[in-house]
Amino acid sequence: MKGWVLILGASGDIGSASARVLAASGYSLYLHAHRHSEKAAALRDELTKKYPQQDFLTVFLDCTRPEKVPEFLQQLFQVDGVVFAQGKTYYGLLREMDFREIRELYQIQLETPILLLQKLEEKLSRCKNGRIVWIGSVYGIAGSGMETFYSSLKGAQQAFCKAYSREVATLGITANVVAPGAVDTQMNRSFTPEEVLALKSAIPLQRMASPAEIAYWVGALFAPAARFMTGETLPVTGGWLY
């Protein structure tokens, strides 16, 4: 057994794909969900059956409730890595966004993850090889009109990793962002067929990524030989927006 990884958003598509990759490479996992606890439970059962020597636990947290972080942390003992694959977006002009939507996105994508890391740093440092991987977005690099605040948060995740990686380098902890382009997940299910077609035709590879094609790079950042990579953003976009 390699150690324990906390996957925020394990009930989501990129999070569950990341869980499958990390479980295959020998990790035990804390599988986080917010509303879809049944998905995290089904994933736990699937992985327990496939990797009986490893442990898989489900954990729950609404990231819009940062005051719940201390209670959430009580469920975790060993933590050698964290994957932030939770997230949400709202489409629309910035001037039309409700302040509650702005606060919700901020808490899910930035505030609560950072509060978690403050308290997990000591645990992550124990193995001398701690890993933090955020699922950012190419919008954090290129920006997207109609998703201005979402893009800002994705850029902030990159800036956070650049700065924090310097603080924790001597503890053996690395912090990086995997920045996908368009991925075929529930998050994009509200697009009309015409919108999907237009999106795909703007991507040089002419399609969206599968969640597994993003999870591959999450797994790569957990490989022992990836220990020299830190503070970086790894775009995985099919050539889109470059």
Ligand SMILES: NC(=O)c1ccc[n+]([C@@H]2O[C@H](COP(=O)([O-])OP(=O)(O)OC[C@H]3O[C@@H](n4cnc5c(N)ncnc54)[C@H](OP(=O)(O)O)[C@@H]3O)[C@@H](O)[C@H]2O)c1
């Ligand atoms: N799909 C794309 O095209 C794309 C592109 C670039 C970046 N990303 C990023 O990739 C990450 C994963 O997205 P995905 O595409 O895999 O979407 P997804 O399948 O919809 O998964 C979203 C995850 O976020 C969790 N979540 C939502 N609200 C939450 C809250 N208030 N508190 C805690 N967790 C919450 C969901 O939990 P429950 O379902 O249990 O509520 C779910 O596990 C996100 O950060 C997203 O911004 C996605």
